[in-house]
Amino acid sequence: MKAHIDPQRCQGHGRCYTLAPDLFGEDDEGYGTVPGDGVVQPAQVHTARLARSNCPESAIDLSEES
Amino acid sequence: MAVDDRFTQDHRDSDPDQPAGTRNEVVTGPVADWATDFSHVEPEWAADPYTIQDDLRQRCPVAHTERFGGAWLPTRYADVAEIAYDTERFSSRSVVMSNFRPPLDLAPMGAIPPISSDPPFHHGARKLLLPVFTRSAVAKREAATRAFCHSLIDSFGDRPVVDAAHDYAQHIPIRVIADMLGFPPEDAPQFKVFIENTLEGVNNPQDERMEAFNQLFDYLYKQIHDHLDDPRDDLTTYLINAELYGHKLQSEHVAGTMALLLIAGIDTTWSAIGASLWHLAKTPADRERLVAEPEMVPTAAEEMLRAYAPVTMARLVKQDMRWRDVDMKAEDWVLLSFPAANRDPAQFDRADEVVIDREVNRHAAFGLGIHRCVGSHLARMELRVALEVWLERIPSFSLDDPSGVTWAKGQVRGPRTLPLRIA
Incomplete structure (x- = not known):
């Protein structure tokens, strides 16, 4: 799993x-x-999922690595 | 020393025709139907806006009123979010709904940048403030804030009943923001008058409101001149010296941002601290849990911010348009109710309950999009520290007189009288 923040959001x-x-x-x-x-x-x-699900702008992506 | 000629005259002197803008008739009195005649400054709303907004969400969901010259109230999270993100069709030229619309040419800066600014001006004006209000920057104020909270509780002496809104909550953000701006803390009583006029006095006669705004700006220019004579390491000197795109800020930008920080930094946090203490005073199970598990305070504070979000913003519709099955007209107000969004059952499980250990809490108490509250990290620090100190010092407390609790009306809601029995 890899964490990514969308800087546009x-x-x-x-x-x-x-x-x-x-x-x-x-x-x-x-x-x-x-x-x-x-x-x-x-x-x-x-905690990664917690961060994602508490981001008010839904800016966090946790993608499964291929 | 060279005179800074930006401030030899203040911006109000240059336009003898001020105040331009549009006034409408002030309508007060009982609301006939909240779907078609809402008003956020009537006593019924101040006492309990949640029941009203929950009802509207089911049957409207976008309410309207002819008051304030025409205004809309969306109540669903998705609608509030969409407007917050849509700076093309909804302007921030004025974010406090009243019976006066400032002149169109006040955009894109607005009177109190950057909250009143639209893109593209907004971006740079906000960028100036961001470094000062990061979580790391405000953490440096935590120790002093904590010591101040302790000193307030020390001052209670052996009184069995205190007014937690008046004697505790309000003083904390006043002290913090006065320190940041470099204003004398003994001027605090004046700040309260400025705030009441701006936020609660929206139905007062416009001339009276203008006079009070003039007094606010008189005060701010006095502080600017004091800082020009005696520069120091604070936000006022920072703004006087700040540059945007190679130029120092115009006088109205400096004074307007100071006005914003003073007004927005106080009432809001005061409300959040007060509402949290009110909830804990009437909910022994939650209070006891936080006393036993103080490490839960940050999580609980987020839930207080969701359930009792103090701040509602306003926007002005730019052009006539059909939006969510309603016909909005140019210059209609839109109340952007983050409190209503935060209680939308489509967005939150058990939306109408306070779940003190709620783990997933994507609330919008600090807004969404480019106008996210610039002071949110400061507010969170103050709220957390105020609750930690109170619970440590006064683990057992209750409402002394539930009917004696009064709430602010208007766009910032929190307890203004909160009698608590502490012994």
Whole structure:
């Protein structure tokens, strides 16, 4: 599973980097970022899904890697 | 030192014909039918807007009123979201619905940028503020906010009953934003008057409202001049020196943004803190759980923001159009009720219940789209800290007189009198 933020949708609510700080970060203006490679480790799946389902702009995508 | 000639005259001096704009007849009094005659400043709405909006959502779902010169009220989450995202057809030229529409040429900046700004102007005006209000930036204020909350509770002494809205909630955002702007904290009583005029006084005579706005801007220009003489590390000096596209900001931009931060930073957070304490005072199970599990406060705070979202915004329709089976006219108001959106059962399970540990909570309390509340990280920090300190210091409390609780009318709703028994 890989985490991705759609920068066109993100408005900097910051739910992702609050709920899943080990997967998401904030930039200088408060927009969400994916600092690493975005790969969601098995232990991170729950918080990753939490971040996705709490994003008010539905900007987070968790795609299954092919 | 060179005089900054942007501020030798203030922007109001340059246009003797102000205030231009359109006024309509003020209509007050009991509402006949909420679907065709709604008003968010009548006592019935202030007491309980949720029952009204839930009913409208089922039978309208877009209500109308001839009051305020014509206005619409969508109540479904999907409709509120669509309008928030549609800055082409809905203007933010004025975001507080009243009986006065500011002149069209006030766009795209509006009186209080960037909340009153439309694209493309909006983008740069907002970009200036974002770094100051990131979660990391506001975290630096947490320790001082916490100490201040403790000092407020210390001041309760041994009183068995306190007014949590008046003696606690309101002081917290006032202190925080006054510190950020570099305004003297002892000016707080004036801020309250400015806010009441702007948000609750929408049906007051327009001349009276204009006079109060003039007093607000007199105050802001006084602060600007004080900061020109004595620059310091705060938001006022930051705005005076800020540049957008290679130019310093116009005086009305500097003063307008200061007005926004002062007005929007106080009433809203005050309301969120008060509504949360009101809920906990009347819901012992939730209160006891948060006392036992303080690490749950952030999750609970999100649910309070969903269920008791303090803020409703407004838009102005740009052109005549058919929208969701209603005929909107140019210059009609639209109330953008995030509280109604947050209680739409199509969007939330158990939408009308407070579920204190709700895990999935995609609420819209801070708005959606490009106008997402710029102070949301600050508000969340203040709300969390205010609740943590209160619950730590006063784990047991209840409503002293449920009928004595009063709520603000208008677009920002929260308790204004909240008598709590704390001992």
